[in-house]
Amino acid sequence: MTLSCGADTAALRAQAVRLRRASTVLDALRLRLDAVVEEVPWTGPDADAFRSGWAGPTASGLRALRAELLALGDRGLEEAREQDIASERDRAGTGASAGAGTLPGESRTSSIPEAVPAPSGNGYLHDDATAIPNLLEDPAEALLSSAARIASDGIGWGAETGLDALESRLDLAGIRSDGIGQFQRDADHLGSILEDWATGERTPTYAELGAAGLVVSGSAGVGVYEAATGEDTPFLDDRPGGIVDRVESRESSSRGPQDLQDLIAQNDSLRLRRGEQEARDAGQIGILEIRDASGADPTYIVQIPPTEGAPIASVPDAYGGQGNSRDWGSNLRLIAGQHPAAMDDVRAAMEAAGIPPGSKVLLVGHSQGGIVATHLAADPRFNSGSGRPGTYDVTHTFSVGSPVQTVVPAQSSTQSVNVHHESGIGVTGFRGDLIAATDLEGAQPGGTRLGAPGLQEVSLDPYPVTGVDPVPVLAANHDSMGPGHDPGGGYSGSLARGTAGDPVLSALQEDLTGLYLGEGTSVSRSLVVTVGRGAP
Incomplete structure (x- = not known):
């Protein structure tokens, strides 16, 4: 048997970017020192010798070091690309499949077709201007x-x-x-x-x-x-989260979720609707430990519900005043690229549930829950195949109604799929899910659009509800379930009707089957972690 080992390409790319960034910082320091040396009020032979020495060997050495760092960074990016290509060929030759049997951090094949994003801007240091020679x-x-x-x-x-x-x-x-x-x-x-x-x-x-x-x-x-x-206000006060109140075990049959619709129904069941104050005090994170018949290490489904607690017009409660971190203020901070308390809560819940570092994880979210999931997957301190404490191998994120086209997963092997009801404004008024469209489809200055091969956005037909009042339109198109928790409404109903006919959703369900859901899997533990942040 031949055993082949390859590099952790996600870590290699991250190191390559750090090297390129270090080269830029070094050059900035050299230029700053150039100015300082020239401006020093010092004259005479010694001053001339000092300036000559700086302009000669010292500055030249810094320029050479900068070039070396830049070359190493470019080489790392190229080797990561070649490693990914080689790994894909090896797996294609051996018939390896996604899911069970892969090691933490090992690249996985996926049946999900690669996204073909529009031209994406990565910053001019990383984008090649083909019309200008690299020299x-x-x-x-x-x-x-x-x-x-x-x-x-x-x-x-x-x-x-x-x-x-x-x-x-x-x-x-x-x-x-x-x-x-x-x-x-x-x-x-x-x-x-x-x-x-x-x-x-x-x-x-x-x-x-x-x-x-x-x-x-x-x-x-x-x-x-x-x-x-002289008064204190908790408005936009994003106090650190991750304060675990309790961890409860839920009785469950050995039968786990069977399809994508089941995942959304489970997410909906975690929402706190029993009392407004309860929803303001803290939130719930659901965790399922999944096992298959082979006896392999368990995998984990982490469920993150949407915005909860005080309504959008309640100031300051909905923007930092409540203990439940998933408030409207967190929506803003997440889209802004910050790390709010709502992300702390998920980390703390996973640690409280005893999920071992390096475990394979599926993050599922609705609305803000999906934003939290994708931002965690984009954080290399969380989503990593290294097995270091506090890191997990996020194989997939699955979300509905979430504006998530603002981040890219930290591991190239992570598949991120979001589903939205196509939105717009026409002669009859609003239509579809307007909240999911607030990411502006990842549009960037310069006419580019953020994207990656593993970042998938699935658009489904909206419910036939339109009007100048957006509330009923959102109630039909943004909720995870229909009125009275009807599984035939909301995103749940759309998934039931649309999964088989959509190439990305059907491939996602195929990816997850046998690893997190479907026949051959069972739930060995079902936990609900109540977690939030402290009082203002």
């Missing part, structure tokens, strides 16, 4: 990136210094300044998005930019309000 393109991009980073660092230093001084003066005057710190954190995040864009590290989406701008505007208002009134 000219690389130095020009490096110079532009370095200049942008120097300018960004200067702006950031000035803004941070000013805010720190303002906060100190407010504290000395006995005026509440907590909101200033909140504004500073949110402004730093928006600044990092703009810096990455300006330095060519990556291109954000319009949805990410818009949501981050709204969060910063809201936090600025909080800072002004608290300073002016």
